[in-house]
Amino acid sequence: MGNATFGTQIRRVRQNAGLTMEEFAGKLGVTKSSVNMWENKGVVPREDVLRHIAELYGVSTDILLGVNVHSDKTGTLQVIQRGLEKLDQPRLEKAQTMLETMFDDIFEEEDDEDI
Known part of the structure; x- marks a missing residue:
């Protein structure tokens, strides 16, 4: 099979x-x-x-x-990293800007929880 x-x-x-x-x-x-x-x-x-x-x-x-890596955070991060490694410089800079925006939201949520 x-x-x-x-x-x-x-x-x-x-x-x-x-x-x-x-x-x-x-x-x-x-x-x-x-x-x-x-x-x-x-x-x-x-x-x-x-x-x-x-x-x-x-x-x-x-x-x-077909090993279930989609639910594994590490596996997901590795897939994202491999994708980023394939980007040319302009696209990598765009991805960095997008990720920084996402991280800002995450950090703001953490700051709100500390209050």
Whole structure:
């Protein structure tokens, strides 16, 4: 039995990268039929290939395999950090401004609780 979450996640990774199955396979050094098996049957590749996918596309193996990291605060922060690392300088500065605005609200709420 395959891992349905893996199939969904690997398809999402490939599509987000704007790649066909053949292009995705080429970047990973595997066959198109391997990618097809991953996506449609949830077949999980060897550990070295899985790690290569995670590194190349900036996604954790936990997310690829469907380990519940969404409820884990640390996992969520890691996903956000990887996203920020991909930004160019202007977008990073915009994200910083947005985060500072959010943090100001959080700090104001904490100050109100102290009163």
